[in-house]
Amino acid sequence: MIKRAVLFDLDNTLYEYDPPHKKALFAVYKELKNKIKLSRKKFDFLFKISKQEIHRELSGTASAHNRILYFQRLIEKTHNTIEPAIILKLYEVYWKAFLKNMSLSHGVLSTLKQLKKQNYMIAIVSDMTTHIQLRKLRKLKITKYIDYLVTSEEAGSEKPHSIMFLLTLNKLRLKPEEVIMVGDSLISDIEGANSVGIPTALIKKGRFYKQSEESYQKPNVVIKEISEILDILNFKIPRVQTTR
Ligand SMILES: [Mg+2]
CATH class of the missing domain: 3.40.50.1000 (HAD superfamily/HAD-like)
Structure with missing residues (x-):
């Protein structure tokens, strides 16, 4: 037909997803490092488990990929509380760097x-x-x-x-x-x-x-x-x- x-x-x-994603995560790490003492290794680990938790709970839905939820979990782990200004800033920094570095x-x-x-x-x-x-x-x-x-x-x-x-x-x-x-x-x-x-x-x-x-x-x-x-x-x- x-x-x-x-x-x-x-x-x-x-x-290609990986190049802009890697640059965006690095930008997020730099932003967070300005606020708290955190090694890159620890950041990568915390981001990974935050993402895994969200995936486990929301798998199959669009929210499973929502970076605002990853960063909320991450900040709950680093700060033991909700920090709206930081979470929103990380989300903004991530997508700004991602979009800047993506190409067809x-x-x-x-x-x-x-x-x-x-x-x-x-x-x-x-x-x-x-x-x-x-x-x-x-x-x-x-x-x-x-x-x-x-x-x-x-x-x-x-x-x-x-x-x-x-x-x-x-x-x-x-x-x-x-x-x-x-x-x-x-x-x-x-x-x-x-x-x-x-x-x-x-x-x-x-x-x-x-x-x-x-x-x-x-x-x-x-x-x-x-x-x-x-x-x-x-x-x-x-x-x-x-x-x-
Ligand atoms: Mg695909």
Whole structure:
């Protein structure tokens, strides 16, 4: 069936998450070190366990990634009390540094431009709070190419929950066969989209790709560069059928 839209994951698909995250955490550490005596090792440990606690309690919801909750837990551990000014400042410092240091992956901008030129609709399907994902889209300067954004915050559950993909199809007013999902996660993106009948493309930048035994985790196609999606949509390369 002719495709009408492309669904993209955001983090680690359209940009690399780790470089800006590392710089943002370093900025947070520097900010906190101005206020209290704290080694980098201790900070990393406290941040890690704060994040683990939030994940354990909120796994599957957008709040599981909300940095304000990580920093609240962290400050409760370092200060044994609530310190609104510090928590809010760390949150601000984190996202300021993150946004400043993030950039689109190779070939993303030209691919989005080409897709729009060919009249495809584009939606972002992402696990996070809407406020932050909107800020990322604005910073990456790609908002004019994006027709819809669906976040786990508005859907109520994270990928691979079907609601993320069904809500996206609903906004686009399209059927599963009329779109393709592109993402880096076998579970979140591939299994989630496959389970509602959406064809999938796994983006794997590393050299190795270990195929999953789970049938829902089998992408229709594996790509190394985002621009390859143009060839797939234009039938220039054969599409692998999933067996299920
Ligand atoms: Mg991702």
